[in-house]
Amino acid sequence: MSAVADALPGAVPVPEGGPDGLTLHELEWADLPTLADLEQQLFADDAWSPQTWWSELAARPRREYVLARDADGAVAGYAGLDLAGDTADVMTVATAPTHQGRGVGRVLLDELLRRARAHGVEAVLLEVRADNDAARRLYDRAGFEVISVRRRYYQPRDVDALVMRLLVTKGEA
Numbered sequence: 001m002s003a004v005a006d007a008l009p010g011a012v013p014v015p016e017g018g019p020d021g022l023t024l025h026e027l028e029w030a031d032l033p034t035l036a037d038l039e040q041q042l043f044a045d046d047a048w049s050p051q052t053w054w055s056e057l058a059a060r061p062r063r064e065y066v067l068a069r070d071a072d073g074a075v076a077g078y079a080g081l082d083l084a085g086d087t088a089d090v091m092t093v094a095t096a097p098t099h100q101g102r103g104v105g106r107v108l109l110d111e112l113l114r115r116a117r118a119h120g121v122e123a124v125l126l127e128v129r130a131d132n133d134a135a136r137r138l139y140d141r142a143g144f145e146v147i148s149v150r151r152r153y154y155q156p157r158d159v160d161a162l163v164m165r166l167l168v169t170k171g172e173a
Contacts, residue, residue: 021071079108088116090126130160
């Protein structure tokens with residue numbers, strides 16, 4: 001286990017084949033300023049505000065958020081899931097700019113899917129900007145399929161939103 005995993009309670013190393021030194025953690029209130037800053041870097045016009053983050057974290061246990069930290073303890077990415085009965089919704093999957101292209105997004109998505117299965121959901125839904133090629137590749141490789149399009153959903157550039165779904169096997173963890 002890495003020094004970070006040893007030093008931080010609740011840290012879980014990622015499965016074999018994931019980025020070296022990466023650990024997963026439950027999102028804590030103290031992480032919110034870092035996430036709000038990353039949101040601005042990553043999503044600009046679509047970024048969640050600090051108030052939105054507070055609301056999201058307050059919605060536990062229905063909402064689950066996981067944070068990935070690198071070997072130095074820096075935030076490498078984060079992801080969230082809304083559990084609503086037989087269906088779960090991916091709220092966000094984001095990778096810090098310095099960690100993009102290293103498999104962090106896949107580790108986070110896999111963790112959300114593991115949690116969804118553990119909660120017995122039948123399908124996982126998500127919404128993605130049609131012009132977000134990296135996210136589309138991640139979701140396509142995970143087996144998500146486009147089930148509808150929301151035309152000109154994202155502003156100010158009038159970009160479509162793709163609604164995607166993955167059917168999961170209930171009870172598999």
